Amino acid sequence: MAIDFTLTSYQRRLQRIAREFASEILAPLVRAADEDDDPQRAFQAVKGAYIESYKLGFATGFIPKKYGGGGISNLDLQIVVEEICAVDPGFATILLVNGLALMPLVWFGSEDQKQKWLPQATSDPRGEYLAGWTVSEAAGNPGGTANFDGAAPYPAGIGLTATHDRKNGEYVLNGRKFWPVNAGGWDLGGADVNVCIVRTDPQAAGSRGLTAIIVPRGTAGISYERPISKLGHRLCQNNSVVFSDCRVPEENAFAIGDGDLVINKAFTWSGPVAAIASVGVARSAYEYALTWAKTHTGGGDQPIISHQVVAYTLAEVAMKVEAGRAFAWKAAHYHDLHNADGHAIGPMAKVFCSEMLFGAVFQAMKVVGVNALDRSLPLERYLREAAVFPLYDAGNLGMQMRKICAVMAHSDFDPRAIARSAATPFAKTAPPPEIQAVGKNLKLQA
Structure with a gap:
């Protein structure tokens, strides 16, 4: 029978472990952390539970086994996430943002980058490893992130710029991020790594001028402000992060021009x-x-x-x-x-x-x-x-x-494709011709 919603013995065991963790280790911490007026203190209050979840593989289980992860399937991940979120979805967000940050390395990074950064994430003897997915930016005019891939050049779209200093083999980052999860780390000294989306070509459209870059903890030129106090998801940390002449080695960049x-x-x-x-x-x-x-x-x-x-x-x-x-x-x-x-x-x-x-x-x-x-x-x-x-x-x-x-x-979209689990088209968008012409003129003037 091809369609079957019955859990396998492995999935039932996974569900039991996740449920026991959520009810016995996480649940006793949730109410006090949720009610704490200090969002950083609330975040730190669940650090012990995070360490236990790390030991169980929940924080990095989605990373391929080749790099020390659990190689868990997307479907098996569903079983874990439901059980944890039934107790507190904010805590689950701390775990899962590791995936938002590190899975792009799996998909777009070079083998050297994967070998350098992913085993660090999966083999932390402390069980404290955090990765920040550092994309969102503050609202403004222009401002925000919803139109990150728009056709207009800087300052519209992503505002964190990364200037390539080829002489020194570095990118120099300037700007601000707002709302990223985990970015500040347990002590507001930074996550172990922040995977940032930056604008490497200010004059190009957002679908052409963005890049991902790995900023490790301890990098100079970054400050982490107090976390945002939120209506919900109070157990996870959302920061404002300021970059001021922050220098990052050029080998930390990946998906150059394909950050969208x-x-x-x-x-x-x-x-x-x-x-x-x-x-x-x-x-x-x-x-x-x-x-x-x-x-x-x-x-x-x-x-x-x-x-x-x-x-x-x-x-x-x-x-x-x-x-x-x-x-x-x-x-x-x-x-x-x-x-x-x-x-x-x-x-x-x-x-x-x-x-x-x-x-x-x-x-x-x-x-x-x-x-x-x-x-x-x-x-x-x-x-x-x-x-x-x-x-x-x-x-x-x-x-x-x-x-x-x-x-x-998309001209190739088949409305019945999803029903039969067939591939659906998705491609990089090109800016309209008139925007391309404007961008070309700006480059000539520069």
């Missing part, structure tokens, strides 16, 4: 991950409300689940959880077939599940009633976490929907 492809593929890889993370939070809200409905009477003589409106509401939430899980698994399976090049289905799963989540949690809250607002109960936290998902991981109204539409608009 790095961004697109990384956020495509994370699509099914964010999708199943949404399912994990929705599952917890559903299970909490179901237990409440079976044990509370609302002042009547029977548990409130005996009322049709309550039962119907819970049934709707249950259906959404199951539909979301099926979609996330389908997208992950597609990524396993096509080397994470599901530039339509990955974003589809992320958008669908994250948009589903908020409504599912709010329906669960309506079942519980006004008590759902009590912060000693978990539902208000689930709602805060649900608000994060449509906005982060490339944003549903930003990059993710644009990628879906780019695939659909």
Whole structure:
């Protein structure tokens, strides 16, 4: 039978280990960390749990075995992520941003770069290794990151510039990043590495002038400001990072001129991950409300689940959880077939599940009633976490929907391809001719 949703013995064991970790090691830390007013202190409060997760392989399991990782499939990763996110999705983000940062090296880096940087990530004897995915930038005019691959030259699009000092064999970085996860590290002295997207050609379009570069901890010319205090995902760290004449060896650069492809593929890889993370939070809200409905009477003589409106509401939430899980698994399976090049289905799963989540949690809250607002109960936290998902991981109204539409608009797109798990087209975009002409004139003037 080709289509089978039954977990293998290995997958059941993986699920059990992830569930035990989440419930026994992580869960006791979550409430106090979430309520801490200091976001850096909240981040540090889960360092012990992170070290345990690192030992279990959850922090680098997606890296190929060749470089010391677990070589875990995208589908198997779904099982781990759901269990951890059912307890706290912010903590899971700390783990999974290692993938956003390091998987681009797997896809785009040279063999020398992989051998240098990936084994460091997978063999830290402390279990503290962190990688930062340092792409996002602050809002402004121009500012932000949603139009990173737009046709306009600098200062539109990515604003962190990297000037090539060929004489000294270095890139000199100047600018600022805002929102990257893990970038500041446990002590605000920097992650072990920050994989940054920089503009190496200020006069080229974003689809031509971007590059990825590895900035190791201890590099001079970087300062890490206090983390952002957020509505949800309070256990993970989001920084403002300032680069001032930061010099990085030129051999640390990869995907030169193809940084747009790095961004697109990384956020495509994370699509099914964010999708199943949404399912994990929705599952917890559903299970909490179901237990409440079976044990509370609302002042009547029977548990409130005996009322049709309550039962119907819970049934709707249950259906959404199951539909979301099926979609996330389908997208992950597609990524396993096509080397994470599901530039339509990955974003589809992320958008669908994250948009589903908020409504599912709010329906669960309506079942519980006004008590759902009590912060000693978990539902208000689930709602805060649900608000994060449509906005982060490339944003549903930003990059993710644009990628879906780019695939659909391609002349070779087959609308039935995803149903049969066939490859779908996605290519580097070229700037319009008039923008090319403007860029050419700017270069001549320079």
